Amino acid sequence: MENQPPYAPGAPALSLKLDDQLCFALYSATNALKKMYRPMLDRLGLTYPQYLVMMVLWERDGLTVSEIGDKLFLDSATLTPLLKRLEAHGLLTRKRAAEDERVVRVSLTAQGKALKADAASVPAEALGASGCTPDELTTLRDTLVRLRSDLMANG
Known part of the structure; x- marks a missing residue:
């Protein structure tokens, strides 16, 4: 039991399929986020x-x-x-x-x-565009901060 991998073979986290990749989900979400912010920031x-x-x-x-x-x-x-x-x-x-x-x-x-x-209106506009509730975005942000911290500590 000690030498078992933390994930079952074939689990999505270990797949080479693009849509299974956390890195791609983060990358594409970041691109979408920047695109959403562009008109708001152009005004500024x-x-x-x-x-x-x-x-x-x-x-x-x-x-x-x-x-x-x-x-x-x-x-x-x-x-x-x-x-x-x-x-x-x-x-x-x-x-x-x-x-x-x-x-x-x-x-x-x-x-x-x-x-x-x-x-001052940018955060509210971004929230509206996200389709998420404030609580959902807070949970997502906290999860991403923890992920960043773990990756920096282990990478």
Whole structure:
């Protein structure tokens, strides 16, 4: 019994069929989610990754690039161009820390702060488009957070 696989042979989790794959379900759901968000974010003048950065800063302004990257699971090579574009649009500023020039602190401008009010309807619109109840989405989110955590710990 000790050496038995955790799943029965032929179980969908072990299949090579595309529709049985968790990775494909997540990938295709993410693509559908981004497509659903696009018109809402176009109204704000943001791409989906830029929206994520703005949400992080609306939650806590004045973070370092590293702190934003940690929150979004992005490296600085991916994050820096996003921040440059947001800065060019007047939504944030980047400033090197006086105590350590390697550290760059990111702060919202008045325009970036004001955009939060315009974005306030996005979560409700997304909920409506999902066809799920708030409780269903909360359960799904919690399951995905646990999955991400487990995958990062074991991968």
